[in-house]
Amino acid sequence: MLTHKHLLGLENYPSKDIQAIIDTAFQFREVLDRPIKKVPSLQGVTIVNLFFENSTRTRISFELAQKRLSADTVNFSASSSSLKKGESFKDTAQNIEAMKIDAVVMRHPAPGAPLHLTQFIDAVVINAGDGTHEHPTQAILDMMSLQEKFGKLAGLKIAIVGDILHSRVALSNIHGLQSMGAEVTLCGPTNLIPSFVEDLGVTVNSNLDEVMEWADALNVLRIQRERMGSALLPSVREYRSLFGITEERLANHKKEIVIMHPGPMNRGVEIDSQVADGGQAIILDQVLNGVASRMAILYLLCGEKPEDGNA
Ligand code: NCD
Numbered sequence: 001m002l003t004h005k006h007l008l009g010l011e012n013y014p015s016k017d018i019q020a021i022i023d024t025a026f027q028f029r030e031v032l033d034r035p036i037k038k039v040p041s042l043q044g045v046t047i048v049n050l051f052f053e054n055s056t057r058t059r060i061s062f063e064l065a066q067k068r069l070s071a072d073t074v075n076f077s078a079s080s081s082s083l084k085k086g087e088s089f090k091d092t093a094q095n096i097e098a099m100k101i102d103a104v105v106m107r108h109p110a111p112g113a114p115l116h117l118t119q120f121i122d123a124v125v126i127n128a129g130d131g132t133h134e135h136p137t138q139a140i141l142d143m144m145s146l147q148e149k150f151g152k153l154a155g156l157k158i159a160i161v162g163d164i165l166h167s168r169v170a171l172s173n174i175h176g177l178q179s180m181g182a183e184v185t186l187c188g189p190t191n192l193i194p195s196f197v198e199d200l201g202v203t204v205n206s207n208l209d210e211v212m213e214w215a216d217a218l219n220v221l222r223i224q225r226e227r228m229g230s231a232l233l234p235s236v237r238e239y240r241s242l243f244g245i246t247e248e249r250l251a252n253h254k255k256e257i258v259i260m261h262p263g264p265m266n267r268g269v270e271i272d273s274q275v276a277d278g279g280q281a282i283i284l285d286q287v288l289n290g291v292a293s294r295m296a297i298l299y300l301l302c303g304e305k306p307e308d309g310n311a
Contacts, residue, residue, distance in 0.1 A: 002300050006125040008114050009134035010175035018176055022144045024296035025289065031068065032292060042071035045102045045302050051128070052078040052108040057263055057287065058128050058138070062105050065294035071302070074101075089113075093120040103302050106130075124301045132166050138262050139172035141293040143180060145286045146217060149258055154181030159211045161243060162221035162270050165192045169262045173219060174200055187211040188221075188243055189233075208243055209252070217258035220245050220271050236269055247274040258282055 002017045010018070031039055047066050051059055059075075066073045076096075096104065103124040106114050111133035118125050129135040147153055158177055164170045164186050177184050178201060185203040186193055193204055205211050212218065223233060233239060240246070245259065259271070259281040267273045276283060 005301070006114070006118055006127075007136055007297055007301060008118070008125065008127045010136045010139055010172045010179070011134070013136070013175065013179065015179040015181075018140065018143065018180060021140055021293065021296045021300060022147055024300060025140075025144050025292040026148075028068075028295040028299070029289065029292040031295075032288065038068055038070060040070045041299050041303055042066070042069040044072075045069075046072045046074070046100065047103045047105060047298070047302070048096055048101045048123075049073060049075045049128075050096070050104050050106040050108075051076070052106070052113070053129070055107050055128070057290070058107065058135075061287070061290040062128060062137075062294050064291050065298055068291065069295055069298060071298065089116070090120055093117055097121040097123065103298065126297060126301065129168055131168065132171075133168050134172045134175075135168040135262075136172045136176070137290070137294055137297060138169050139176040140297065141286055141290040142169075142173055142219060142260060142262070143176055144289045144293050145260065145282050146182075146258075148285065148289065149282060150216065153177065156182040157185070157214055157216045158182050158219060159185045159187055159215040159217070160219045160221065161187045161208065161211070161245070163192045163223050164188050164197065164221070165194050166224040167221050169219075170221060174202055178202070185211055185214065189239070192233075209249070212249070212253045212257055215257060217260060218245065219260045219262070221262070222264060222266055223270055240269055244269065245271045245275050247272050247278070250275055250278075250280065256280060260286060262286070 003014050031037055049062055101123050105126045105128050106117060107128040109131050111131040113130050114125050114127040127134060127136055143153055146156060150156055160170050160173055174184055185205055186197060187205055187208055190206060198204060257280060259275055261271055261283050265271055265276055
């Protein structure tokens with residue numbers, strides 16, 4: 001039973017709830033290994049996937065999770081919606097509510113949009129990424145993958161490398177990992193690390209080799225070229241030489257460092273193909289765990305009643 005009705009972000013989210021989601025996700029992982037990968041847990045529950053921003057893997061992962069749980073789903077993407085005809089966010093939301101939907105999975109370019117949505121509708125709201133703010137389901141699948149690899153989260157040393165400034169994945173991972181007792185270091189170009197992060201209790205170190213010596217795992221982030229002006233990243237070549245996870249750099253550190261990436265990857269920029277496809281990477285485990293984590297989140301939020309009924 002989770003404390004909150006919605007999953008909007010991991011800031012101040014109870015660690016016992018993160019653990020409950022991860023534990024449930026491991027049970028659903030077993031379902032995914034069966035020949036018939038489907039359970040009736042959410043039969044009769046209707047979920048809308050409301051995507052106001054492009055997404056491939058997160059949308060597919062949620063859709064698959066919903067199908068595996070036998071929920072009924074409707075997909076709604078901004079390009080095909082009446083928003084293009086000038087309908088307000090509130091009207092769209094209220095129309096969806098009128099159709100008796102139980103849960104909404106929403107991706108939106110504006111930070112805080114999922115919270116805003118909770119004010120208009122009664123349905124459960126799950127944030128699938130809101131601008132540069134949070135992406136809680138990604139952080140949960142990342143933590144599940146770390147727990148699978150190391151057997152625990154407390155005490156792990158995790159480095160998040162790259163474009164922190166534009167990354168909702170980074171922010172949700174910082175909140176989640178810290179609440180689970182892991183240590184977090186951020187590494188990237190100074191102008192891509194927002195100054196407020198040091199107040200969150202993380203360490204910042206722009207020397208990647210020092211960070212790799214320290215870390216148990218690296219969560220490598222995509223350079224979000226669509227979100228930045230060219231001035232922020234003058235040279236891709238220079239970025240790669242300072243912050244790229246290259247095969248040579250990984251080989252220089254004579255220890256196992258687990259490599260993660262939320263995708264989509266810019267191969268040859270923040271990560272080399274040999275690393276992404278190599279033995280230390282758990283990137284495809286993350287993808288599978290993403291389906292299991294989202295099944296757990298949907299099941300715990302839509303199949304059970306919350307303790308307080310509040311967000
Ligand atoms: C991330 C996102 O959309 O925030 N990707 C994802 O959800 N799989 C990271 C990114 O876009 O780089």
